[in-house]
Every structure is written in structure tokens, then in C-alpha cells.
Amino acid sequence: MENMNPESLLRKAQALGDDIKEMESIDVLGAYCQAQTRIKANRKKSLYNQLMRYAAFLTLPLLLSSLILGYLYFGGVEAEEKYAEIIAARGSVIRYELPDHSVVWLNSGSTLRYPTVFKKENRMVELKGEAYFEVEADKKRPFYVNTPEGLSVYVYGTKFNVTAYDDDDYVETVLEKGKVNVITPCKETIVLTPGEQLHYDRQTQKSIKNKVDVYGKVAWKDGKLIFRNASLEEIFKRLERHFNVDIKLNNEFGKEYKYRATFRNETLSQILDYLAKSVTLKWKIQEPEQQSDGTLTKTKIIVDLY
Known part of the structure; x- marks a missing residue:
């Protein structure tokens, strides 16, 4: 080892000490x-x-x-609307509750078409035939009854009857309670009050409003047939629907008769016998015949008026 003077050794020792202090000052943890x-x-x-x-x-x-x-x-x-249909077969009357809890009676040979879910802004149904309505009140959603020829009835909650058979030359609306608005195919709006009827002629397209015996017009829903100053032609047409038969009237002399009567549980034969008491009237029944497809024809009644 080389000889080093004391001063040099002192400097090196000092440097080493400084290095050791620096290392010790490091916080390893x-x-x-x-x-x-x-x-x-x-x-x-x-x-x-x-x-x-x-x-x-x-x-x-x-x-x-x-x-x-x-x-x-x-x-x-x-979403696509879904519809349902109620059909009252000939000779039957059906009572049915709609989605909004309105109640409808369908007369013989009638069809009611309605959406399974009514819209938020209205309630629309389509009628062919005759129906009596008890509409659940809803001031925000009018209830519409539309008929094939374009006549519409709308209400917010009331009781009324609509007749719109395809084989009739008229459409009738009869109001029992509340208020009814009838829109004709000509876009005319007619308001009915209780006890009033609107008779719309399909041929002339004219409307007539008049007072009527309301119960006589709507008693069919209770199984009754009420006639007030009714002709034989009118009576037979209603009997055809009620009993599901065909009635052919042979008016030999063209005489006109008017009847006032109420029938409840009488059979067709009993009703015809009653009518024959006041006029010279004879009738006979033609039994149903089997057709080529296996079905039977309707019972046919031949009425001769002398």
C-alpha cells in the first residue's frame, strides 16, 4: 500500500462518512x-x-x-290492433260485456266487431243488425257505433238502441236515457233526447226525428215482442228473425192491417193464430228440407191473407 499523508487520509475518511450518512438517510420502507x-x-x-x-x-x-x-x-x-266479433245466431239474443265494462245486447242475426283494447281517445265498435247498448260513462272517450252505410252514433255514457240490418231499407236509433249524437252519411249531426228516434232512409238518404214508445222498441232484449200500430209485413219480418224462419205473405187483395200487441212466451203458432182472429188469414208450415251439402233449409211459413 502506498504511503499516504495524513491530510489525504482524512479527506477520504470524510468522503466515506458522507456516503454512509447518505445511504442511511434513504427510507427504504x-x-x-x-x-x-x-x-x-x-x-x-x-x-x-x-x-x-x-x-x-x-x-x-x-x-x-x-x-x-x-x-x-x-x-x-x-302496434297492430286486434279485433273480436260477437255473433248472435238467428233466433237468439246475446248479452255481452265489452272491455270498458259497457254492456251490449245483440238481437237475432246481428254481429258486433270491436277492438280487444279500446284506444285512449275513443271507443269504436261496428254493428250489423240490432243492438241495445248500456255505455259506461267516460267523458274523455266517446263511444262510437258505426254502421255499414256510414251512419255513426256517438255517446259518452247512456242507454240506446241501434237497428241496422242489411235487408232493411232504414237505420234507426232510439234513445232511452242520456244524450245521443247521430252523424248521418251526409255528415249531418243530429242530437237525440230521451224518448226520441232517428229514422234514416237508405234510399232517399233523409232523416226523420220523432217521439216513440221506447220500451216497445227495446223490449226484444227481455224476450218480448211489442208491436204498436205495426203492419203485417213489419210483424212478419220481426217474427222471422225472432224464430229463425222464413215467412211468405200472399196478400190476395192488397189489404192493409195495423196491429197493437205484446207477445212474451208465445210460440210462433200461437202468434199466427192470434193474428188470424181479426183478419181472414190462413197459414201452413213447410218443414225443412235436406240440401245437397247435408244442411237443412229454414222452416218456411206460407201465409195467405184474403
């Missing part, structure tokens, strides 16, 4: 903790970023579905 904290922070950040990517991936379809449903609900194309 603190540095370790800081390093661990940075590692955990980096891992959390990486996991957060990854989760956000997954969330975005999962949320996008949900967001699109929500937008589509919102569009369809608030402003898009409405």
Missing part, C-alpha cells in the same frame, strides 16, 4: 410503500378502464333497446 401504492393505483386504473369498456359494451344494446321502445311508445308506429 417508505420507498417500498410508495412503490406498492403506485402499483396498486396503476392496477385500479387499469381495472377501472377495463370495466368501463365492458360497461360501454353492455350498455349500448340496452340504450338502443330503450330508445326503440321509447320511439314506439311515444311517437312510433302503433
Whole structure:
């Protein structure tokens, strides 16, 4: 070893001491903790970023579905309406409750078509034949009865009768309670009050409003046949529907007769016998015949008036 003077040795010892102090001053544990904290922070950040990517991936379809449903609900194309039909066979009367809790009676040979769910702004039904309505009151949603020739009846809650058979040359509306608005095919609106009837002639397209015996017009729903100043032709047409038969009237001398009568549980034969008491009238029954398709024809009644 080289000989070193005391001054040089002192400087080296001082330098070594400074290095040792610097090393001792390093906080190894603190540095370790800081390093661990940075590692955990980096891992959390990486996991957060990854989760956000997954969330975005999962949320996008949900967001699109929500937008589509919102569009369809608030402003898009409405779901297709579904309809149901009630049919009263010839010779029967049916009582039925509609989705809004309104009640309808259908007379023989009638059909009522209605949506299975009524719209928010109105309640519309289509009638062929005759029906008596007890409409559940709803001031925000009018109830419409539409007939094939374009005549409509609308109410907000009331009791009324509509007759619109295809083989009749007229359409009638009779109001029992409340108020009825009738819109004719000519777009004329006529208001009825209780006890009034609107008679619309399909041929002339003219409407006549007059007072009537309301119960006589609507008693059919209770199984009654009430005639007030009715001709034989009118009586026979109603008997045909009520008993599901065909009646042929041979008026030999063209005489006109008017009847006032009420029938409840009488058979067709009893009614014809009653009519024959006041006029020279004979009648006979032709029994049903089997057709080529295996079905039977209607019972036919031949009436001769002398």
C-alpha cells in the first residue's frame, strides 16, 4: 500500500462518512410503500378502464333497446290492433260485456266487431243488425257505433238502441236515457233526447226525428215482442228473425192491417193464430228440407191473407 499523508487520509475518511450518512438517510420502507401504492393505483386504473369498456359494451344494446321502445311508445308506429266479433245466431239474443265494462245486447242475426283494447281517445265498435247498448260513462272517450252505410252514433255514457240490418231499407236509433249524437252519411249531426228516434232512409238518404214508445222498441232484449200500430209485413219480418224462419205473405187483395200487441212466451203458432182472429188469414208450415251439402233449409211459413 502506498504511503499516504495524513491530510489525504482524512479527506477520504470524510468522503466515506458522507456516503454512509447518505445511504442511511434513504427510507427504504417508505420507498417500498410508495412503490406498492403506485402499483396498486396503476392496477385500479387499469381495472377501472377495463370495466368501463365492458360497461360501454353492455350498455349500448340496452340504450338502443330503450330508445326503440321509447320511439314506439311515444311517437312510433302503433302496434297492430286486434279485433273480436260477437255473433248472435238467428233466433237468439246475446248479452255481452265489452272491455270498458259497457254492456251490449245483440238481437237475432246481428254481429258486433270491436277492438280487444279500446284506444285512449275513443271507443269504436261496428254493428250489423240490432243492438241495445248500456255505455259506461267516460267523458274523455266517446263511444262510437258505426254502421255499414256510414251512419255513426256517438255517446259518452247512456242507454240506446241501434237497428241496422242489411235487408232493411232504414237505420234507426232510439234513445232511452242520456244524450245521443247521430252523424248521418251526409255528415249531418243530429242530437237525440230521451224518448226520441232517428229514422234514416237508405234510399232517399233523409232523416226523420220523432217521439216513440221506447220500451216497445227495446223490449226484444227481455224476450218480448211489442208491436204498436205495426203492419203485417213489419210483424212478419220481426217474427222471422225472432224464430229463425222464413215467412211468405200472399196478400190476395192488397189489404192493409195495423196491429197493437205484446207477445212474451208465445210460440210462433200461437202468434199466427192470434193474428188470424181479426183478419181472414190462413197459414201452413213447410218443414225443412235436406240440401245437397247435408244442411237443412229454414222452416218456411206460407201465409195467405184474403
